[in-house]
Amino acid sequence: MKNLIAKFFPKTELRSVYKEDTTGKEKRRLRFFRPNYKFVRNDGVSEINVADLNVRIKDNHILKDINLTIPDKKITCILGPSGCGKTTLLRTLNRLIDSVEGVKITGQILVNGEDIISSGPEITRLRRNMGLISQRPTPLPMSIFDNIAYGCRIHGIRNRRKLRLIVKYYLEAAGLWDEVKDRLRTPAVRLSIGQQQRLCLARSLAVEPQFILADEATSALDPISSKTIEELFVKLKENYSIVMVTHTLRQAYRIADNVVFMYLGEIIEAGPADQVFNHPQHELTKKYLSGAFS
Numbered sequence: 192m193k194n195l196i197a198k199f200f201p202k203t204e205l206r207s208v209y210k211e212d213t214t215g216k217e218k219r220r221l222r223f224f225r226p227n228y229k230f231v232r233n234d235g236v237s238e239i240n241v242a243d244l245n246v247r248i249k250d251n252h253i254l255k256d257i258n259l260t261i262p263d264k265k266i267t268c269i270l271g272p273s274g275c276g277k278t279t280l281l282r283t284l285n286r287l288i289d290s291v292e293g294v295k296i297t298g299q300i301l302v303n304g305e306d307i308i309s310s311g312p313e314i315t316r317l318r319r320n321m322g323l324i325s326q327r328p329t330p331l332p333m334s335i336f337d338n339i340a341y342g343c344r345i346h347g348i349r350n351r352r353k354l355r356l357i358v359k360y361y362l363e364a365a366g367l368w369d370e371v372k373d374r375l376r377t378p379a380v381r382l383s384i385g386q387q388q389r390l391c392l393a394r395s396l397a398v399e400p401q402f403i404l405a406d407e408a409t410s411a412l413d414p415i416s417s418k419t420i421e422e423l424f425v426k427l428k429e430n431y432s433i434v435m436v437t438h439t440l441r442q443a444y445r446i447a448d449n450v451v452f453m454y455l456g457e458i459i460e461a462g463p464a465d466q467v468f469n470h471p472q473h474e475l476t477k478k479y480l481s482g483a484f485s
């Protein structure tokens with residue numbers, strides 16, 4: 192098996208983790224392969240710790256004393272009524288909030304131990320590490336192939352064979368390869384909305400993030416596409432830490448490992464999904480879960 196892989200993928204492009212199979216025989220299986228070695232990220236723990244975070248935009252105090260941990264390789268669902276600050280929180284995590292006029296941020300956001308508020312890491316590196324998927328897919332006005340290859344080219348990958356490997360690999364990871372493999376050169380905007388969303392996911396994954404931030408990523412999709420994305424997230428959490436904002440309680444019930452419930456800019460309750468859903472501690476959480484407001 193090893194020889195076979197080495198034959199098809201030159202050494203520099205192979206990055207794999209071999210693991211003893213469960214029967215303990217010598218047979219090994221390929222668990223993990225990424226063609227994009229240039230970006231190969233640190234595969235250690237990918238965790239975010241937020242401490243005493245406050246975000247103000249002009250006179251509005253939008254996020255209030257947020258303390259939160261986004262654990263490694265789990266799905267954390269952020270729930271809460273409209274306007275409670277979910278999107279603002281996601282946009283603060285990848286510093287997209289910086290572009291808002293009059294924004295003031297205090298507190299600490301440690302991404303793998305590095306404070307992204309005070310020390311100000313290079314923004315491109317930070318954003319690359321956090322793939323953001325928004326409510327409406329935003330394919331670039333170019334072909335399916337180029338949508339995935341674009342970010343890689345920007346980061347210096349020019350080799351066409353390598354780009355082809357990367358495009359195939361991430362379209363497969365996003366569950367789209369079989370549907371588009373015969374029309375990679377057609378404009379991405381011709382895809383259905385559900386396909387476009389998976390394309391955007393593939394595009395984010397192609398620059399090797401550790402985190403996926405999804406802001407109502409399925410709310411504009413039909414039920415089948417929505418289910419496909421959900422299932423993808425469950426698979427992807429093996430390799431990525433996922434933060435997902437959703438208005439769909441049933442979706443959170445299905446896939447959340449951890450739940451954060453927000454209300455008027457504050458975190459009211461957070462914890463393992465089982466605990467928050469089955470034994471909510473706070474009256475507001477109970478009301479929200481019972482559908483008293485949304």
Ligand SMILES: Nc1ncnc2c1ncn2[C@@H]1O[C@H](COP(=O)(O)OP(=O)(O)OP(=O)(O)O)[C@@H](O)[C@H]1O
Nearest residue numbers: 248251253271272273274275276277278279280291
């Ligand atoms: N650029 C801005 N300037 C002023 N206020 C803002 C700005 N962006 C967001 N807000 C305010 O911050 C609060 C939180 O907004 P945010 O978009 O984070 O809420 P949300 O929980 O994502 O809501 P929804 O579920 O409707 O998407 C809202 O009161 C909103 O009006």
Ligand SMILES: [Mg+2]
Nearest residue numbers: 277278279406
């Ligand atoms: Mg929002």
